[in-house]
Amino acid sequence: MIKIFKKALFTIAVILIFNTVKAQDSLMLRNIYDNALVRGEAYENLRHLCKNIGPRLSGSANAQKAVDWGKKLMESYGFDKVYLQECMVPHWVRGEKEVGKIINGKTEINVPICALGMSPATPKNGLKAKIIEVKSLEELASLGESLVKGKIVFFNRPFDQRFIETGRAYGAAGDQRFKGPAEAAKYGAVGVIVRSLSSTLDDYPHTGTTIFPEGSKKIPAAAISTKAANQLSNLLRLKKLPEIQFYFKQNCQLLPDVKSYNVVGEITGTEKPNEFITVGGHLDSWDLAEGAHDDGTGVVQGVEVLRIYKSLGLKPKHAIRAVMFMNEENGGRGGEKYTELAQKNKEIHIAAIESDGGGFTPRGFSFQDVTQKGIIKINEDWKHLFTPYLGDLLTIGGSGSDIEPLSVYKDAVLIGFRADSQRYFDIHHTPNDVFENVNKRELELGAASMASLVYLIDNYGITH
Template sequence: MKRFLLLLLILFTINISAQTDAETLKTIYTTSLTNGKSYEWLDYLSNQIGGRLSGSLNAEKAVAYTKEELEKLGLDKVWLQPVMVPKWVRGAPEYAYIETGPGKTTTVNICALGGSIATPYGGLKANVVEVQGIEELKKLGEANIKGKIVFYNRPMQADLIQTFEAYGGCVDQRYAGAMEAAKLGAVGVIVRSMNLRLDDFPHTGSMTYGDLPNSKRIPSAAISTNDAETLSTMLALDKNVKFFFSQSCRQLADVQSYNVIGEITGSQYPNEYIIVGGHLDSWDLGDGSHDDGAGVVQSMDVLRLLKESGIKPKRSIRVVLFMNEENGLRGATKYAEVAKQKGENHIFSLESDAGGFTPRGFSFDCSDAVFSKIESWKPLFKPYLIHYFEQGGSGADVGPLKTETNVLAGLRPDSQRYFDHHHAANDTFEHVNKRELELGAATMTALVYLFDTYGIAPISNSNQIKD
């Protein structure tokens, strides 16, 4: 009986090793779609833990949960990497209204931007100056800004198909708007939410005061797109409209947190590392299902799918769940710092931080020669409707690992609905589709498999039978 079982194991191993790449990818996709774990993990992360702001109790719970789940997979190594992170707390719910006359007010939806200071006790009320961006603000000058609330109302550009490009085109007003307005004597800042649709959800996000002293800092909040339209219309009718808002957020001392790391040690090249990851922290308004719970669980499932598919990696494959992407990038910085100290050779790093929607492909930060090789893999992904292979950016968390020779990549799901949920209270589990999430996990696993099998040196043909 033992000999029979041993023979079956040998035959199974020979069969796996003799599979073509197309057959191996089919196994990966089938396993993910019929026996995936990503959706189950996300359910717990989102509904049992919730929003995971850096330094919070929920972030601690997420570290413990994901470490425990990785340990259950039977990986070769699982560990926590300490990192100091900022601790910003929102405090009591924000409140705001537009005042058109004594006793005539319209309540609007706002949320404090991450890193903002609080308003004075009892709130802040002042006249409003609407601008389309920082350049217009500077042209108006101190005479027109001092003592007022600046309302940044530049929308995301709707005719850009690449929604991340639209986001990048206006996010500077959120990030640096308060700093620049404070230099001109403004008393507060309201920023139109980074959202392509009109709704009532304010979208938070990180902001900075630069090197402004504490005494010069002013409170900053996001306003929903519907209410931004309302405020703009009221200002067009009456420049004397006032705006009131109250928020009690504050910045506390840094606290210790962790990156969560798991590894399958390579069988042939254990000192060559391939990493896949997402960020474990999220903003606090929703439960962070798309940003970036989806990327976390997809990355975890990459290692599980490799094992379930009978693939024994040649190179060491790591999943890294980064802490503090949203308001500091401390986890990514720490991971890259430790990797450099140890002289670790990270040949390929893949990040998922663009939501759990249907995967469309990848963007690659690499040389032209390596990209030519990557493009030769494109036919392998065509049966799964993965067509987008482009040179470009990768992801914030893998960015610090870039060298002259390695490859960084980002999973690119369909992004048309992503900013409806990004950093808002409706970034919740119910808005993630199980099948789309599992397709993304399989797509990431397939790419990791190919990089592990063939490395990063250009080759003439990758769709071959492996020896």
């Protein structure tokens, strides 16, 4: 009987301790969210980055200004360490504004286009040729050289609107931009026009990088707005019209690589200073706008995580780093350099969180390479803590391209911050990606959710 009584007391004690810990965690998350929402500085930091510096394409003068700003900002917060990681990055320049025209006999229709990143220029007087529409790389291959050679290939696969998570639609349509120009060149195409990767219909062409593998032929490639893509497609279907031609002129060039930097801020761990939790986004942006959602929001949220820690007087067990990665948009060299140096310095990385899906309302996090058993445990332990803040979607999924190289650490869990995606690809890589399209509270809620997850990982670890 005594043994049973002692066992019951032990069980009650464990339950009380467990509930006390849960209450303490809940209170800490409340403090984190309060700090971000009442005393947060992410929004004003983003304002400075967007309005005082602006577009920050790798290799540009503005990219260097952003590096200098980021280092001074982190130093002003008194982080334990602030430093730069040197890396060589591409220096692609867009040049004068592009010109695009649909030519229907004697009729010329001006349409909005923009050069794809890393594309070569057209000839000095532009490029005019017959145009052929395809929906996929497979359709292009089926046409072969006999039907493609000497023509401009028009890739016109729209977003699949059935995807609730628009990032999946982006992924499904993206190969025509990433790989399409190089593939079209194999069959003798002289140029490529790609439907903008967006779920909306508008007259804003969306830039983004295209990839020409080493040794492959490079041909001019541009994105066309979704409205103009529909217009061009409709004309191509009208067989009674003269054969449609397309004209475009772009003046971009690829210059020699330029020295640039990741910007790193760190709070030293009190117990495990050589074990790291990384959080951040990429500092570079495309040149068409201010790079507010892509990825100014991720950059300032990463810094805000460390600022919240300092403001609340939290002393993490592990080292926590905020990283402003350079060159995500057209090369990924900042992320590669970060992992290279981590390995060289024999660092241990247990987790990394990237915010690169915009500063919209937080929905949760996706965990890369976590098992089904692992994600169940994550939800059992932490879902209830995020539920009051409406950001409790904790799922298996991708992380982010800057932290992807850290997958060499088999025990590291790579995590993607997931914001509501419905508006992101309306803005992504367009002139609309400006500070005014970022909501202050949404941005702050995202920073708080990231800081909260860092707190939980630091205190309890995270399993696969």
